[in-house]
Amino acid sequence: MNIEMIRAAQKRLEGHARCTPLLSAPCLDEIAGRRLFLKAENLQHTGSFKFRGGWSAVSALDEAQRKAGVIAFSSGNHAQGVALAAREHGVTAVIVMPSDAPNTKIDATRALGAEVVLYDRATEDRKAIGRTLADARGLTMIEPFDNAQVIAGQGTTGLEIADQARDAGVTSGEVLVCCGGGGFTSGIALALEAEAPEMRVRPVEPEGFDDVARSLVSGQREINATMSGSICDAIISPQPGEITFPILHRLCGPGIIVTDAECLHAMAYAFAHLKLVLEPGGASALAGALFYGDEIEGDAVICTASGGNVDAPMFQRALNEYGDKV
Amino acid sequence: MNIEMIRAAQKRLEGHARCTPLLSAPCLDEIAGRRLFLKAENLQHTGSFKFRGGWSAVSALDEAQRKAGVIAFSSGNHAQGVALAAREHGVTAVIVMPSDAPNTKIDATRALGAEVVLYDRATEDRKAIGRTLADARGLTMIEPFDNAQVIAGQGTTGLEIADQARDAGVTSGEVLVCCGGGGFTSGIALALEAEAPEMRVRPVEPEGFDDVARSLVSGQREINATMSGSICDAIISPQPGEITFPILHRLCGPGIIVTDAECLHAMAYAFAHLKLVLEPGGASALAGALFYGDEIEGDAVICTASGGNVDAPMFQRALNEYGDKV
Incomplete structure (x- = not known):
């Protein structure tokens, strides 16, 4: 870095x-x-x-990885950033979001064409959910900050x-x-x-x-x-x-x-x-x-x-x- | 023009x-x-x-005119534009405002160092008030649009x-x-x-x-x-x-x-x-x-x-x- x-x-x-x-x-x-x-x-x-980081990460992937799609977990802003970056690159984005995130963020993420998966912030581990989905569908994880x-x-x-x-x-x-x-x-x-x-x-x-x-x-x-x-x-x-x-x-x-x-x-x-x-x-x-x-x-x-x-x-x-x- | x-x-x-x-x-x-x-x-x-027009007009005055100060009538936005332009030029601004203008505009105009004179929009003629003050105090009128x-x-x-x-x-x-x-x-x-x-x-x-x-x-x-x-x-x-x-x-x-x-x-x-x-x-x-x-x-x-x-x-x-x- x-x-x-x-x-x-x-x-x-x-x-x-x-x-x-x-x-x-x-x-x-x-x-x-x-x-x-x-x-x-x-x-x-x-x-x-968050759009900056989303665009940076999606644009840095090699062609094959990018085409397979990306996944992110986020309270909402990273979600939207990755969703728009993916859409502008023409690739799939799956976003794992806490169920108590502001409606404006959940709605906006869906409006950007992303597939939203909700989880309970208090009882579930977003990282584990994200990794399971990523493995099953061949998606590349775009971490919200540790990337x-x-x-x-x-x-x-x-x-x-x-x-x-x-x-x-x-x-x-x-x-x-x-x-x-x-x-x-x-x-x-x-x-x-x-x-x-x-x-x-x-x-x-x-x-x-x-x-x-x-x-x-x-x-x-x-x-x-x-x-x-x-x-x-x-x-x-x-x-x-x-x-x-x-x-x-x-x-x-x-x-x-x-x-x-x-x-x-x-x-x-x-x-x-x-x-x-x-x-x-x-x-x-x-x-x-x-x-x-x-x-x-x-x-x-x-x-x-x-x-x-x-x-x-x-x-x-x-x-x-x-x-x-x- | x-x-x-x-x-x-x-x-x-x-x-x-x-x-x-x-x-x-x-x-x-x-x-x-x-x-x-x-x-x-x-x-x-x-x-x-309105700051653009205020700055343009104040900066276009000759030195002597500008030093004598300016006056404007306005519901509020032109008031603030002229007030800030005058303050940044180091000259006096008198602003004639309707008494029913939003408080945020009246307060902001005063905060910018201008002298505010209120009038009744329904019964009084702002132009006449402005011209009387301008003549009495040697101020240059900065019209809100016809200038x-x-x-x-x-x-x-x-x-x-x-x-x-x-x-x-x-x-x-x-x-x-x-x-x-x-x-x-x-x-x-x-x-x-x-x-x-x-x-x-x-x-x-x-x-x-x-x-x-x-x-x-x-x-x-x-x-x-x-x-x-x-x-x-x-x-x-x-x-x-x-x-x-x-x-x-x-x-x-x-x-x-x-x-x-x-x-x-x-x-x-x-x-x-x-x-x-x-x-x-x-x-x-x-x-x-x-x-x-x-x-x-x-x-x-x-x-x-x-x-x-x-x-x-x-x-x-x-x-x-x-x-x-x-």
């Missing part, structure tokens, strides 16, 4: 993934106490950065951040990344190590699901006590990946922990001042920048907005609770 | 206005029955295209549309523009006449406030019967402008009329499939493309999203009524 793989993925993604904008608003600078930028990956195809080509695809976001921040006069500061298994975080960290070495990547996780933050402290891959109970479904995973953790450990941290309530509040800020729809997990980095300024160093902070795939009722909850506090 | 003024404005705006993305989603193509693109000017500074440098600034959107559509393989088709007094519409039409002559601009207006559509039919500047009663506050104006109408008449039409309900429905579509926050008037062009496909010609339609400055309660209304119909 290295920067050359990310650069190669960027070439494969050209003309397929969007270069998403790096946005800002004076009011958010004031609250954050420094210049604040948001990398709007909610505007990526399928509504999250070098997926990490390479997510890392292309970091190449764009380096370019866009430079254009805005920013070459140092902290980059807050919404963090699940660490594919997005480690990919961005590798890209910035090469292209913007004075930037430091900080993983942001929801309270109670801070496996990466704890792992960075202990130096080993810690496991979350539970896999359900947060509204930040997109960034909940059992533990840091085998491939991602050494990268996270070498380049990132310390972790920042935000509450579900702070993510909802950040969604309301993004609604009011950036005109963007973020999902709770996708607003976690913005929440970190707005509410944990004292844990951050430097004159500029760049937040990734990892996704915007949120059901209307959850978005309304954010506006009900925080629409008049922004 | 000509294309060279738009090109000159583009140079003055460089590094100040955003080049906003041209977005799409497979699901919206299906509903529209053709390729659909959305020019996301809700992501422009101050949440609408050549404002039109030149709005027209830079058209230059970007031509470039971005070409990159997406589109050189012909219809361009639906959310239309009030016609500054945005006429500026885009002039830009496309030069840069994408096979595109046709179609003004989109709310039912009951279709002065431009009727004027295009009659050949003279028709007047709306009333100035209040639509949720599309951003695109309500009494009649087409003296400068804008001849351009509209030469290059644009026929007009498309949408209902308030269709604008709310389009807001829900933009929420679900583009992850964007649009205001009702800013969603009117998208409503035209989604619900009036039989009035449109060609394989591709480009909609402008003119703004996203909407209060939380109005956005929640859109999600309550249409969140499950997208």
